[in-house]
Amino acid sequence: MSPHATNLYHKREWWKEATFYQIYPASFKDSNGDGLGDLPGILSKIPYLASLGVDVVWISPMFDSPQKDMGYDISNYEDVYAPYGTISDMEAIISSCHAHNLKIILDLVVNHTSDQHAWFKESRSSRSNPKRDWYFWEPARWVDDDVEGGKKRIPPTNWRSYFAGGTWTWDEGTEEYYLHLYDSSQPDLNWETEDCRKAIYDSAMRFWLDKGIDGFRVDTVNKYSKVLPFRDAPITDPKSEWQPAAENWCNGPRIHEFIREMNEEVLSKYTAFDGLPLVTVGELSLTPEPEGVLRYVSAKERELDMVFQFDLTHLGQGDGFGGKYDFVPWKLPELKRIVEKWQCFIESTDGWTTVFNENHDNGRSIDRFGNGAPEWREKSAKMLALWLAALAGTLFLYQGQEIGMLNAPEEWGIEEYKDVESMNHHREAVQLSESGVDSTRKERVVKGLQLMARDHARLPFQWNGSVNGGFSTGKPWMRAHDLYKEINAESQKKEADSVLSWYKQLLRLREEHKDVFIYGAFELLDPENVSTFVFRKHYGDKTALVALNFTSEPQPARGMDYMTLLISSYAKAKEGVLQPYEGRVYIKY
Incomplete structure (x- = not known):
């Protein structure tokens, strides 16, 4: 940029x-x-x-x-x-x-x-219900059971849910699994239908x-x-x-x-x-x-x-x-x-x-x-x-x-x-x-x-x-x-x-200077500094400089002398120093 x-x-x-x-x-x-x-x-x-x-x-x-x-x-x-x-x-x-x-x-x-929605209740009522394909239903897979012998039932896929566990729940009534990316009480709708x-x-x-x-x-x-x-x-x-x-x-x-x-x-x-x-x-x-x-x-x-x-x-x-x-x-x-x-x-x-x-x-x-x-x-x-x-x-x-x-x-x-x-x-x-x-x-x-x-x-x-x-x-x-x-x-x-x-106060300021804050282009300064986050915003001839101290120790504040202080999160800003967890905005037209 x-x-x-x-x-x-x-x-x-x-x-x-x-x-x-x-x-x-x-x-x-x-x-x-x-x-x-x-x-x-x-x-x-x-x-x-x-x-x-x-x-x-x-x-x-x-x-x-x-x-x-x-x-x-x-x-x-x-x-x-x-x-x-x-x-x-x-x-x-x-x-x-x-x-x-x-x-x-x-x-x-x-x-x-929810699995309590009328749509899902219909869908799970039988495999032939008109709303069956409003959700995702799949048959079980059968694999060798190395512990008990014979075959055992497993879900259609090995997917992990957002909420831990798997993404498939067995329905005894219709003997198929339904899909839920989240909790088992949240069956996924089938947008293909x-x-x-x-x-x-x-x-x-x-x-x-x-x-x-x-x-x-x-x-x-x-x-x-x-x-x-x-x-x-x-x-x-x-x-x-x-x-x-x-x-x-x-x-x-x-x-x-x-x-x-x-x-x-x-x-x-x-x-x-x-x-x-x-x-x-x-x-x-x-x-x-x-x-x-x-x-x-x-x-x-x-x-x-x-x-x-x-x-x-x-x-x-x-x-x-x-x-x-x-x-x-x-x-x-x-x-x-x-x-x-x-x-x-x-x-x-x-x-x-x-x-x-x-x-x-x-x-x-x-x-x-x-x-x-x-x-x-x-x-x-x-x-x-x-x-x-x-x-x-x-x-x-x-x-x-x-x-x-x-x-x-x-x-x-x-x-x-x-x-x-x-x-x-x-x-x-x-x-x-x-x-x-x-x-x-x-x-x-x-x-x-x-x-x-x-x-x-x-x-x-x-x-x-x-x-x-x-x-x-x-x-x-x-x-x-x-x-x-x-x-x-x-x-x-x-x-x-x-x-x-x-x-x-900030919401009023953001509205007052919306050209540079909301629509302004972003320029990151000193990207590897582990203590302060300083960036400029540009809109036409207007520039804002934002300086943020992310630590509990004072940090140097440089390169701001040519700009006018618009606001500081402290009652009184100190020249050349960003106070602990201080934020400032400078402006230049």
Whole structure:
């Protein structure tokens, strides 16, 4: 990239300049004291979101569900999980968002359903049912049983599930296996079947678009097309009978055809509440190369507006399958290279990118990229916020990020963790450790979960210093963080120098200088420095320089004399020195 390249040619779109705010319904706000967040609770906090300065509310699944995977196992797309509320509550939220000039998007979870969905119940009722091929069913394989003699039944393939174990479950009723890339309660839909796709478009999409939502976050968007016929994956993990097999179901042969059809048949027929285009953002895992990502987000391809690419949030994780929670220590140059890769990705293309470091599937950013110690957590939160606000692309925040929420304390026992993925990985680790196959697996996985488990993002939102952080008057479904009296939204509203006030200030600044921050070209400086992250942003004749100290020690600040200081995360910046976990932006016109 030329150091003075620009993104001047990128078409201006409302969703490129918007800030999105993700709500996890179970953990946001409980209105009735049953310990579970709910839709009336969300409705009561719409003014809070408007005051924060965000533009779009993204609500994670609130659909009817057995909640084996916190709503990502949907049993009815056209209804709401009763403990959360009703369809009328959702209609009220949509209306309130629009009244506050906020758009609203929902999760589109259509790689799989719950095994309690009516479609799957029909599909498994008999091999001749018309919906049999709405899911993937395969006969058993039979191999020699070296222990018992004779033959034994094994699944159609040796694939490893995201949630540990295999991807096939035996159905006694019809004597075949069904496929599930995730939990056994989440059978994969068969997008090869046209009637299945049409039902998805009607039930999961048009039903909610007709109620006025403004787009979708598209879950697991690159997994709808499987490589057929099914085949075993190569053995890359000799200690396990289940093998990573993403090449068989990720970015499959018909995936782009399916997404284009979704646009042509449904999305192109609707607009947002104010007449502007709908927005789509896809969850694009296991796609590390820019060329592969561009196929999904190129404007001329008319597939998705943007995607979440997970190199950053997966930094420090193992292989994503058996070794996901084996923490891999990393240094700052690795993080810089990831940021540079996806910032420069949009230059000289018609694609777009997203900016985020938290969501419902990852540990909190302060603990992962900053320092959660009492003396550094606020400074870390502010520095990390400045880092995101200065990057090109669409900004996504996750609930609680704006007040500096932290991971669960390390002293909490594993019994406080609730997530199906955490539990499955821990159970597997215990078995491997106790059997002697991998004697240190349990210890390693526990340490990994303490830093990276999905559970950390799901602790109840800390609204104030009252019992349970003001989240609920009853016993919360997940334990409230021990520090809710110290870290909460109510106290931070009153403090001009709080993390919450800082986020509000940054969102205004990002809007004021959106040309250089949102659309500006990226230039990385001093890439091998292990302590500071310094980069420039260019837009026409305007240049911003961003300097971030990722350590608890002062660091030299050089080459900034010719620019004007725009903002520092410290009340007073020191000449020539970046203070611990300080972030600064300089500007030059």
